[in-house]
Amino acid sequence: MADMQSTQAAAPMIIRRTDYRPPDWLVPDIALDFDLDPALTRVRARLSVARNGDHDRPLRLDGDGLVPLEIAVDGVPLAQTDWHMEAGAMIIALSGDIHVVETLVELVPESNSKLMGLYASGGLLCTQCEAEGFRRITFFPDRPDILSRYDVRMIADKARFPVLLANGDPVENGDLDDGRHWARWTDPYPKPCYLFALVAADLACNEDRFVTMSGREVRLGIWVKEPDLPRTGHAMEALKNSMAWDERVYGREYDLDVFNIVAVADFNFGAMENKGLNIFNSRYILADPETATDIDYDGVEGVVAHEYFHNWSGNRVTCRDWFQLSLKEGFTVFRDQNFSADMGSHAVKRIEDVRILRAAQFQEDSGPLAHPVRPESYMEISNFYTATIYNKGAELIRMMALMLGPERFRAGTDLYFDRHDGQAATCEDFVRAMEEGGNVDLTQFRRWYEQAGTPRVRALMTHDPASGQVELTLEQHVPPTPGQPDKKPMAIPLRTALFDPATGTHHGDQLLMLTEARQSFRFEGHVAAPVLSINRGFSAPVIMETNGSQADLAFLSAHDDDAFGRYEAMQQLMVNVLVAQVAGRLADDDAVVAAIRHTITDPGLDAAFVAETIRLPSEAYLGDQMTLVDPDAIHAARDALQHKIGAALEPIWRDIHARTKAGGFALSPAAKSARKLRNTALLYLVASGTEDGAQIAFSQFHEADNMTERQAALGTLVNGTSPERDAALDIFYHRYSGDALTLDKWFQTQAFGFHPDTVELVEELGRHKDFTLSNPNRVRSLYGAFAGNQWAFHHRSGKGYRLVADCILALDRLNPQTAARLVPPMGRWKRFDADRAAMMRAELERILAQPGLSKDVTEQAGKSLD
Ligand code: B3K
Ligand code: ZN
Numbered sequence: 092m093a094d095m096q097s098t099q100a101a102a103p104m105i106i107r108r109t110d111y112r113p114p115d116w117l118v119p120d121i122a123l124d125f126d127l128d129p130a131l132t133r134v135r136a137r138l139s140v141a142r143n144g145d146h147d148r149p150l151r152l153d154g155d156g157l158v159p160l161e162i163a164v165d166g167v168p169l170a171q172t173d174w175h176m177e178a179g180a181m182i183i184a185l186s187g188d189i190h191v192v193e194t195l196v197e198l199v200p201e202s203n204s205k206l207m208g209l210y211a212s213g214g215l216l217c218t219q220c221e222a223e224g225f226r227r228i229t230f231f232p233d234r235p236d237i238l239s240r241y242d243v244r245m246i247a248d249k250a251r252f253p254v255l256l257a258n259g260d261p262v263e264n265g266d267l268d269d270g271r272h273w274a275r276w277t278d279p280y281p282k283p284c285y286l287f288a289l290v291a292a293d294l295a296c297n298e299d300r301f302v303t304m305s306g307r308e309v310r311l312g313i314w315v316k317e318p319d320l321p322r323t324g325h326a327m328e329a330l331k332n333s334m335a336w337d338e339r340v341y342g343r344e345y346d347l348d349v350f351n352i353v354a355v356a357d358f359n360f361g362a363m364e365n366k367g368l369n370i371f372n373s374r375y376i377l378a379d380p381e382t383a384t385d386i387d388y389d390g391v392e393g394v395v396a397h398e399y400f401h402n403w404s405g406n407r408v409t410c411r412d413w414f415q416l417s418l419k420e421g422f423t424v425f426r427d428q429n430f431s432a433d434m435g436s437h438a439v440k441r442i443e444d445v446r447i448l449r450a451a452q453f454q455e456d457s458g459p460l461a462h463p464v465r466p467e468s469y470m471e472i473s474n475f476y477t478a479t480i481y482n483k484g485a486e487l488i489r490m491m492a493l494m495l496g497p498e499r500f501r502a503g504t505d506l507y508f509d510r511h512d513g514q515a516a517t518c519e520d521f522v523r524a525m526e527e528g529g530n531v532d533l534t535q536f537r538r539w540y541e542q543a544g545t546p547r548v549r550a551l552m553t554h555d556p557a558s559g560q561v562e563l564t565l566e567q568h569v570p571p572t573p574g575q576p577d578k579k580p581m582a583i584p585l586r587t588a589l590f591d592p593a594t595g596t597h598h599g600d601q602l603l604m605l606t607e608a609r610q611s612f613r614f615e616g617h618v619a620a621p622v623l624s625i626n627r628g629f630s631a632p633v634i635m636e637t638n639g640s641q642a643d644l645a646f647l648s649a650h651d652d653d654a655f656g657r658y659e660a661m662q663q664l665m666v667n668v669l670v671a672q673v674a675g676r677l678a679d680d681d682a683v684v685a686a687i688r689h690t691i692t693d694p695g696l697d698a699a700f701v702a703e704t705i706r707l708p709s710e711a712y713l714g715d716q717m718t719l720v721d722p723d724a725i726h727a728a729r730d731a732l733q734h735k736i737g738a739a740l741e742p743i744w745r746d747i748h749a750r751t752k753a754g755g756f757a758l759s760p761a762a763k764s765a766r767k768l769r770n771t772a773l774l775y776l777v778a779s780g781t782e783d784g785a786q787i788a789f790s791q792f793h794e795a796d797n798m799t800e801r802q803a804a805l806g807t808l809v810n811g812t813s814p815e816r817d818a819a820l821d822i823f824y825h826r827y828s829g830d831a832l833t834l835d836k837w838f839q840t841q842a843f844g845f846h847p848d849t850v851e852l853v854e855e856l857g858r859h860k861d862f863t864l865s866n867p868n869r870v871r872s873l874y875g876a877f878a879g880n881q882w883a884f885h886h887r888s889g890k891g892y893r894l895v896a897d898c899i900l901a902l903d904r905l906n907p908q909t910a911a912r913l914v915p916p917m918g919r920w921k922r923f924d925a926d927r928a929a930m931m932r933a934e935l936e937r938i939l940a941q942p943g944l945s946k947d948v949t950e951q952a953g954k955s956l957d
Pocket of ligand 2 (some may be wrong): 397401419420423
């Protein structure tokens with residue numbers, strides 16, 4: 092019933108950053124009493140409120156789908172004339188400056204399909220409040236700049252819910268004589284309500300401890316279903332490593348006596364950093380070799396770290412308003428990226444992060460949903476948990492760290508944490524701390540927060556053999572984005588080196604600051620024309636265009652001493668060939684084969700780096716390089732090149748595949764690297780067209796003692812039509828049908844594959860008995876993966892668009908947040924031919940015409956049509 096009320100909300104409003112006003116009333120303390128039951132939960136809240144400033148405005152308590160059963164002020168029930176409801180919120184006229192306001196509401200967690208607020212998942216009760224879920228639990232001024240101390244009491248049936256957890260530290264508990272029990276938790280750190288959490292469950296705990304740098308002992312708990320306990324070891328290691336890393340690298344110590352993590356099966360995104368009680372999508376906690384790939388293991392490590400790091404970057408220092416979201420998310424992604432790099436390979440981690448940035452953020456930045464890292468307006472804040480806020484936001488921090496250097500960056504973050512501890516801060520506060528702590532002027536750099544769109548930088552290098560002088564001219568252009576037709580030049584830090592082609596060396600890596608629309612840099616002493624290596628380490632999130640030749644790229648792919656530069660050169664070499672072929676021009680693909688041969692036979696290289704480097708760019712990335720995307724031509728050209736590389740180097744692939752077979756499973760960096768290379772070799776071996784390709788893949792599938800090799804083999808097989816394909820799918824299904832997380836891979840692998848009938852297959856899978864719209868992981872595994880499969884999703888019949896639109900419409904009634912996440916691929920219509928564009932637009936219009944559509948989907952679909 093709560094859900095019906097909120098979907099019938101009034102016409103969506105636009106919230107603007109510049110409309111920010113400090114709160115009229117503060118809530119220094121809140122006491123919450125929960126009588127928990129999935130069928131009917133009663134929530135009694137006691138808020139101490141204090142007038143903020145000199146005004147006579149009433150107290151406004153947000154509510155979403157709540158009906159007040161009791162309201163009292165200072166212990167006296169409120170008369171009808173002293174309060175009213177307005178768009179779900181409760182407005183109370185108050186005469187004094189300090190009052191105690193009490194409310195009582197009832198909730199039905201088991202029918203909360205939005206997974207926001209208090210909900211049921213797999214027999215447990217849990218909460219999700221960020222961004223605006225707390226207002227679905229109790230009446231409260233639901234905005235991040237209201238910081239309160241929480242005192243939480245929970246009562247529940249003891250047999251059904253033996254575990255009762257909330258934020259902070261446990262203080263008291265006891266049994267009632269009716270089979271129920273209770274627990275009280277208090278959190279001494281004032282926090283915004285989006286960080287509130289509770290869990291009532293029957294779970295087992297992986298217990299451990301961590302001693303902080305000042306010698307305090309913290310009890311750590313990872314709570315999961317009993318049979319999953321053996322799969323929690325990796326998450327626990329990641330947690331302890333994160334705690335030590337934040338002390339060592341940022342000087343930040345954990346501040347409560349307990350730190351709990353709970354894994355739940357139904358979750359709208361990855362995890363949530365609630366103070367002292369992180370709640371996780373189980374896919375980022377559970378890992379063992381039988382069911383988790385190396386990518387899954389890394390995902391667990393990265394997300395555990397990310398949520399833990401939020402304790403300082405997000406919780407101790409939080410956001411003033413949701414426009415500042417990147418303050419905590421961009422910074423925390425930067426922190427988790429560096430942590431993961433320290434735990435594994437810096438080079439490979441950077442390549443992976445840039446690949447993600449380009450795939451998700453560059454695409455977003457060039458389409459109708461482009462927005463600045465600090466947005467100016469929104470309709471539904473849930474739509475702004477984007478790659479721009481997270482990943483581009485992290486790149487902004489990375490650029491500042493690069494410009495300041497490690498010591499001054501640390502001085503800046505120390506100042507930021509010390510100055511804003513216990514506050515709700517802004518992106519501007521962060522930049523100012525960097526300026527003051529790092530002693531640098533970031534005036535122009537601030538444009539990165541204001542201007543959307545990926546800057547394009549063109550580099551033109553000329554060389555004068557007589558004088559030995561090199562002139563490098565850099566031009567930048569930031570494309571128009573919605574609401575921002577004209578852009579100003581950005582401050583772009585570009586790590587650069589000029590290579591001597593004869594020796595393969597350079598005179599040093601320099602940081603060039605491009606601050607003008609067009610700017611020239613001179614270099615002396617180059618007898619021969621050098622080869623340009625620019626944006627090394629991907630020092631700025633820009634699109635680079637150079638006038639270097641394919642030969643220059645081949646040179647860099649073999650000689651650049653910057654690992655990212657080497658990767659980038661190889662990728663660009665491939666992109667150039669494929670883009671030319673798609674356009675019907677001749678291109679020298681032998682150069683690609685030669686460069687790959689050089690890389691795979693270089694004994695000094697890390698296997699994971701090799702695997703990353705020799706992979707062809709994705710079809711979507713190739714599409715992004717073209718004004719008009721032709722999905723079929725891209726698929727055909729990429730497939731043909733893959734075949735050529737496979738066939739030309741077949742004996743080498745065969746050899747690599749055979750010699751990287753491990754004797755037993757290990758999670759060491761070397762073992763992970765070997766698996767990555769082995770899977771890449773398998774891919775090329777099968778692509779070579781060799782007769783025994785499917786057999787080799789099937790043997791790998793069958794013999795593997797780990798999911799990394801098993802899933803890769805399955806992924807290779809699903810692209811074809813061999814009997815081995817059907818057999819492998821069948822075996823996989825029967826082996827894992829009882830394990831939801833692993834069964835997700837079965838759906839995902841098929842939806843992401845290149846079987847000729849992928850569209851029909853996805854349609855069938857949508858009707859499969861194991862498919863359900865009520866589990867976001869399952870939805871993402873099927874429809875999310877399919878919408879990311881450029882070739883299949885954009886099938887010329889338009890059937891792919893219809894499938895996804897049907898899913899969005901059905902899902903919107905249950906879970907608008909997850910439904911809205913499926914809209915963006917449809918918004919890329921401008922990049923496709925007229926027929927496809929018309930079909931995509933028609934589906935967006937059909938979505939918008941659905942009566943009662945959520946504001947989440949309304950905003951995404953509406954903007955996508957513009
Ligand atoms: N802060 C949460 C994301 C909440 C998403 C709300 N729609 C997880 C994270 O970024 O750490
Ligand atoms: Zn985060």
